[in-house]
Amino acid sequence: xxxxxxxxxxxxxxxxxxxxxxxxxxxxxxxxxxxxxxxxxxxxxxxxxxxxxxxxxxxxxxxxxxxxxxxxxxxxxxxxxxxxxxxxxxxxxxxxxxxxxxxxxxxxxxxxxxxxxxxxxxxxxxxxxxxxxxxxxxxxxxxxxxxxxxxxxxxxxxxxxxxxxxxxxxxxxx
Amino acid sequence: xxxxxxxxxxxxxxxxxxxxxxxxxxxxxxxxxxxxxxxxxxxxxxxxxxxxxxxxxxxxxxxxxxxxxxxxxxxxxxxxxxxxxxxxxxxxxxxxxxxxxxxxxxxxxxxxxxxxxxxxxxxxxxxxxxxxxxxxxxxxxxxxxxxxxxxxxxxxxxxxxxxxxxxxxxxxxxxxxxxxxxxxxxxxxxxxx
Numbered sequence: 001x002x003x004x005x006x007x008x009x010x011x012x013x014x015x016x017x018x019x020x021x022x023x024x025x026x027x028x029x030x031x032x033x034x035x036x037x038x039x040x041x042x043x044x045x046x047x048x049x050x051x052x053x054x055x056x057x058x059x060x061x062x063x064x065x066x067x068x069x070x071x072x073x074x075x076x077x078x079x080x081x082x083x084x085x086x087x088x089x090x091x092x093x094x095x096x097x098x099x100x101x102x103x104x105x106x107x108x109x110x111x112x113x114x115x116x117x118x119x120x121x122x123x124x125x126x127x128x129x130x131x132x133x134x135x136x137x138x139x140x141x142x143x144x145x146x147x148x149x150x151x152x153x154x155x156x157x158x159x160x161x162x163x164x165x166x167x168x169x170x171x172x173x174x
Numbered sequence: 175x176x177x178x179x180x181x182x183x184x185x186x187x188x189x190x191x192x193x194x195x196x197x198x199x200x201x202x203x204x205x206x207x208x209x210x211x212x213x214x215x216x217x218x219x220x221x222x223x224x225x226x227x228x229x230x231x232x233x234x235x236x237x238x239x240x241x242x243x244x245x246x247x248x249x250x251x252x253x254x255x256x257x258x259x260x261x262x263x264x265x266x267x268x269x270x271x272x273x274x275x276x277x278x279x280x281x282x283x284x285x286x287x288x289x290x291x292x293x294x295x296x297x298x299x300x301x302x303x304x305x306x307x308x309x310x311x312x313x314x315x316x317x318x319x320x321x322x323x324x325x326x327x328x329x330x331x332x333x334x335x336x337x338x339x340x341x342x343x344x345x346x347x348x349x350x351x352x353x354x355x356x357x358x359x360x361x362x363x364x365x366x367x
Contacts, residue, residue: 021177025184032188036195043199055215059222066226078229122278157219159226159279164234166227166275 054154058173060109062156065117066169069108070160072097079161082133085119089141105145114146116172119160126170132162141167150174216366220285221315224362227279228319231272240272240304241291241321241358244329246342253342255304256330263306276305276362286310286367292318292359293345302344304360314365323355 067077070084084096087103096102107115118129119141129142150172158169231237248254254262257269266281267273280287289305323345325336335343335355345356 017178018180021180024178025180028181028184029187032191036191040195043202059215059218063222076229076233078226079233122275123282155219157223159223159230161226161230161233166230166234166279168223168279169226 054113054173055156057109057113058115058154058156058171061107061115061117061173062158062169062171064108065171066158066160069102078159082163085133085141085162086136086139089119089143090136090139105143107143110173114144114148114150114174116142116144116146116150117169118142118172119162119167119169122159122166122168124168126172130162130167132165132167134163217313217315220364220366221317223279224287224315224317224364227275228317228360228362231275232319232321234271236271236275237319237360238321238323238327240268240270241323241360242327242329242335243268243270244343245331246329246333246338251342253344261306263303265307266305268304273305280364284367285364287362287364290361290363291344292361293356294348294358295346310363311365314363316361316363318359318361320357320359322357325353325355327355 066080068074070080070088071077072079072081072084081097083094084098084102086092087094087096087101091103093101093103107117118126119132120126120128120130124130129140131138131140133139151174153172153174156171156173160167160169228237231240243256244253245256246253248256248258249260249262255264255268258264264273267275267277276287276289286307287305288303288307288310291302291304292299293302323335325347326334328334329338329343335347340346345358348354348356
């Protein structure tokens with residue numbers, strides 16, 4: 001007759017793969033918790049971009065420039081006046097048709113920030129300013145108050161009309 | 175007997191944790207999982223860009239040209255926009271100045287658009303689709319601009335609206351006694367592809 005095995009061994013066999021079971025369980029649970037902890041912060045990423053007020057500043061500056069400061073008439077927002085463009089981008093002491101000098105580096109809505117205002121062709125990059133004016137024809141329509149390299153930029157764009165042709169006005173604020 | 179009790183328990187806990195996260199995601203109005211590639215700032219920029227484009231097109235006359243870019247004898251005499259495919263609606267910017275500007279402003283930046291012309295028809299208004307790229311997304315923006323048409327406004331082949339037979343142009347003459355033919359509204363609906 002085969003002798004009965006000791007109790008301890010019998011109990012171990014009853015417990016099956018408890019150790020393995022526990023290891024798998026902890027693995028599954030920890031992986032899930034780590035995934036949730038890693039994923040939750042990314043839910044808020046889309047709202048963190050362009051932090052602070054820069055987006056609003058860029059948008060407001062673009063609106064003011066295209067609809068008021070450079071516009072031939074506030075009744076026709078987006079239709080820009082050549083004389084105002086020369087006064088604004090030319091850097092000389094020309095006057096805008098509204099009678100204002102726009103050569104200052106301060107533009108509306110932007111204070112204590114760096115900006116770059118560029119008017120470029122619809123399908124051209126912002127790095128290649130347009131030169132749509134007939135006289136003088138060498139004015140590049142770009143203006144900035146800073147030589148620093150833009151980092152973490154907020155961008156606002158408008159479509160504007162200069163002498164009948166559409167262009168893109170891009171305001172970058174950083 | 176105890177088998178894989180711990181594993182089953184761990185899966186139950188994992189399901190609970192993940193469903194908590196899913197519930198939180200569904201409860202929030204806008205999350206990365208929403209059907210959107212857009213955000214409010216980008217929508218504002220698109221809207222302003224489209225409004226500017228309509229202003230520029232109205233300023234140089236392209237908008238009026240596009241509204242009158244009509245071939246009265248196309249589509250078995252019903253009329254259709256010039257050069258439009260059989261559906262009567264362009265799938266991209268029309269082959270005129272307005273279409274070129276639309277393509278350069280919107281298509282080149284991966285923005286899709288529909289253009290419809292809304293015109294008065296009796297006591298109500300009706301629409302004539304000009305460009306249809308598809309169903310706008312939930313984050314589409316729109317901008318409108320009105321255009322006045324006169325009896326002596328000419329469609330693409332040079333015929334005056336006043337000389338056209340009654341149902342040859344999509345919009346009817348609102349007042350046959352006056353020089354004004356109709357005031358139509360051009361609406362551009364744009365969304366990110």
